[in-house]
Amino acid sequence: AQSVAQPEDQVNVAEGNPLTVKCTYSVSGNPYLFWYVQYPNRGLQFLLKYITGDNLVKGSYGFEAEFNKSQTSFHLKKPSALVSDSALYFCAVGAGNMLTFGGGTRLMVKP
Amino acid sequence: DADVTQTPRNRITKTGKRIMLECSQTKGHDRMYWYRQDPGLGLRLIYYSFDVKDINKGEISDGYSVSRQAQAKFSLSLESAIPNQTALYFCATSEGTSGIETQYFGPGTRLLVL
Numbered sequence: 001a002q003s004v005a006q007p008e009d010q011v012n013v014a015e016g017n018p019l020t021v022k023c024t025y026s027v028s029g030n031p032y033l034f035w036y037v038q039y040p041n042r043g044l045q046f047l048l049k050y051i052t053g054d055n056l057v058k059g060s061y062g063f064e065a066e067f068n069k070s071q072t073s074f075h076l077k078k079p080s081a082l083v084s085d086s087a088l089y090f091c092a093v094g095a096g097n098m099l100t101f102g103g104g105t106r107l108m109v110k111p
Numbered sequence: 112d113a114d115v116t117q118t119p120r121n122r123i124t125k126t127g128k129r130i131m132l133e134c135s136q137t138k139g140h141d142r143m144y145w146y147r148q149d150p151g152l153g154l155r156l157i158y159y160s161f162d163v164k165d166i167n168k169g170e171i172s173d174g175y176s177v178s179r180q181a182q183a184k185f186s187l188s189l190e191s192a193i194p195n196q197t198a199l200y201f202c203a204t205s206e207g208t209s210g211i212e213t214q215y216f217g218p219g220t221r222l223l224v225l
Contacts, residue, residue, distance in 0.1 A: 009151070032211040043115070043201055043216035044154075051211070090153060094211035098169075101153035 002027035002095045004102035012108045013081045021076040021105045023091030032094035033074040035065055038104075039087045047089075050074060061085070081109045114138045115217035117202050123223045124192050132187045132220050134202030142207035143185040144214065145169075145177060148199040157200075160185055161207060192224045 003026045013019045025031055032051055036044040048059025055067045065076045074091060086109045091102040115136045124130050134143065141162050146154040146169075156169030158177040166177060174196060178186045189196055200220045205212040 004153075034213070041218075043218045046213050046215070049213060098156065098159075099211070099214060101155075103151050103153045
């Protein structure tokens with residue numbers, strides 16, 4: 001069975017600084033990896049995904065994620081954080097046509 | 112995503128009551144899903160349907176049932192609600208044409224069972 005770990009419940013960063021939200025996964029076979037974001041009182045919105053190819057995946061709102069097979073990680077990054085990036089972020093791994101989500105990381109960007 | 116709608120958005124009910132949550136989509140997707148979200152646990156899959164005639168249990172199906180009335184409609188029922196079913200419930204859809212597809216989520220239903 002697949003699993004996802006998001007080791008940080010919350011990440012705090014100052015506006016303008018780079019941000020990283022960590023994700024590690026466990027899955028048999030080739031991983032399909034996703035990042036979603038949830039704003040207050042909203043559903044999850046798709047940010048980006050890795051299926052195959054380039055290890056650096058670019059997504060919406062300036063976010064990117066780096067797939068590292070040896071470390072089984074898929075960390076979400078952004079070069080310069082905005083206050084509006086404050087939200088709950090979920091990493092997910094897909095296998096067997098199913099998605100398994102991590103517990104979520106709350107990102108707080110302070111002015 | 113406005114293409115996936117859920118009703119009601121908020122619901123308070125009492126222990127033992129039957130309740131139905133409804134999901135509709137205009138994306139034309141074959142696959143539909145029901146998840147619940149609990150703090151710190153992320154989203155957990157309750158049921159999923161790959162087409163109108165295909166219903167499958169997810170990770171936490173006990174105490175829940177579903178109905179796929181049409182390609183566009185997928186309902187979740189709690190036959191006899193209990194307090195630990197208090198959660199945020201999400202419906203999602205995906206195209207499902209090949210492998211793992213991006214899932215698109217509704218705005219959620221916040222359920223409180225007293």
